[in-house]
Amino acid sequence: MRSVVLTKGVPDFSEGAVSFNEEGHLERGKTPTVMNPNDEFALQAALQTKVRHGGHVSGMSMGPPGYASVLEEAMESVYTDDSYLLSDRELAASDTWATAITLCSAIEKYQEEVADVDLVFAGFKTADGETGQTGPQTCWGLDWPIVTHVLALDIDPDEGILRAKRLVEGDVDEIETVEAPLPCVVIADPEFEPTYRKAAHRLTHKQLRGETQERATDHEEHMTTWDHQDLNLDPDYIGLDGSPTIVSAVDPIPKAPSEREATMVDPGDEDGMETVFEEMHAFAGGD
Template identity: 80%
Template sequence: MRSVVLTKGVPDFSEGAVSFNEEGHLERGKTPTVMNPNDEFALQAALQTRVRHGGHVSVMSMGPPGYKEILGEAMESVYADDLYLLSDRACAAADTWATAITLSAGLETYQEEVGDIDLVFAGFKTADGETGHTGPQTAWAMDWPMVTHALALDIEPDEDRLRAKRLVEGDVDEIETVESRLPSFVVADPEFEPSYRKAAHRLEHKRLRRETRARAEEYEDHVTVWDHQALNLDPDSIGLDGSPTIVSSVDPIPKAPSEREATMVDPADEDGMTTVVEELQPFAAGGE
C-alpha cells in the first residue's frame, strides 16, 4: 500500500502572528508560514491507512524552498518515509488550476521514479484560499476516482477497493457509504477521526512514532526537490502564466474590534505607572 499526502504552507492567521499593511492587506513576507490546518485530517487518514495495512507514505507539496519545514512537520504527523517538494520560480503565483497541473505532474513523476500510488490524500481546503478546488482538480487531471468529505475509511487491498463514509451537507446533513476502486483520491473532512480499535494497531502506531522521531530530526535529508524541468512541464502552463483565474479586486481584511477597553500609559508618566503597579500588585501576590 503506497500513499501520498498533499499539503501546503499557509500564512499563520493566529492572533499576533499575522501582519497587515496600512491598507489591511496581508504581508506574506512578515507573516510566519505554517502547515495548512485542514491538511492535518488528510495526514491522519493516511496514517490510519498505514497503521492498518502497512506500506509506504510520502508527503508532497508545491511551494518555495522554505516549504521544506512544512514537509518536516508533516513527516512527524504521518510518520512519512520521504518528502517531495515541487519548487520552481515558474510555479509562483499559481491559481488552483495551475497548482493541480503541477501536482498531477509530480504524482506522475513519482510513479515513474518511486512506485505506483494506491491512494492520494488531500485536505478539505486551504486557510488562505478557501476554494477547496485543488484536491478535486488534481484528481481530475489524474483521471482518478475521488471521495470527498471522508469521515471514515477502510481499505480492501486484495480487492483494490476502498469503502468510505462521507458527509453530505444540505438542509439536513446525511452520511453516505461509498465504494471506489484503487488508485483513488481521498479528501478528508475536518470531522475525520482516526480509529485504532485493535491492540495490534495501537502497538504499530507507537512503533511508527518511535521510528519516525529520529528520521524527522534530519527531515531535510529525506526531501527530494523537483523543478518544472524534472516534471516535464511547459512554463507557460503553470504558475501565473498558466493560471486562468482573474482576480478583479482584493478586499482588505478588517481589523477585529477590541473586546475590552484599554488605557494608554506613557512610561515617562510617574503617576500613571504608579497606578499600573497598584493595579497589578494583587495579581502578583496571587490575589484575584
C-alpha cells in the same frame, strides 16, 4: 499500500504579518507560514491506512523553499516516510488550476520513478483560498475516482477497493457508505477521526512515532525537490501565466494593536479578584 498526501503552507494569519505585492498576489516568502489546518485530517487518514495495512506515506507540497518546514512538520506529527517539494520561480503565483497541473505531473513522475500510488489524500480546503478546488482538480487530471468529505475509511487490499463513510450536506447532514476502486483520491473531512481499535494497531502506531521522530531530525535527507523542468512543465501553463484566475482586489488583514489596555489585579486582592470573577462569569455561562 502507497499513499501521497498533498499538503500546503498557508499564511499564519494570527501573526498579522501577511504581505501582498502591488498586483495583489501573496508574497509567501515574506509571510510566516504554517501547515494548512485541514491537511492534518488528510495526513491522519493516510497514517491510519499505513497502520492498518502497512506501506509507505509520502508528503508532497508545492511552494517556496520555506515549505520544507511544512513537510518536516508532517513527518514529525503524522509520520510521513519522505517528502517531495515542488519549487521554483516558474511555479510562483499559481492558482488552483496551475497548482493541480503541477501536482498531477509530480504524481505521474512519482509513479514512473518511485512506485505506483494507491491513494492520494488531500485536505477539504485551504485556509487562504478556501476554494476546495485543488484536490478535485488534481483528481480530474489523474482521471481517478474521488471520494470527498470522508469521515472514516478502510481498504480491502485483496479486492483493491476503498470503503468509506462520507458526509452528505443538504437540508440535514447525512452519512453514506461508498466504495471506490484503487487508485483513487480521498478528500478528508474536518470531522475525520482515525481509529485504532486493535492492540496491534496501537502498538504499530507507537512504533511508527518513535521511528519517524528520529527520522525527522534529519528531514532534509529524506526530501526530494523537483522544479518545473524536472516535471517537464511548460511555463506557459503553470505559475502566473498559466493561472486563469484574476485577482480583482485584496483587502489587507489589520494587525492587532501593539498595546492593549490592561488592569493589573493582585491575586491577594479579594475585591479585585471578585471584579475579575464577575467579568468572567457571563462568558463561562456561555453568554
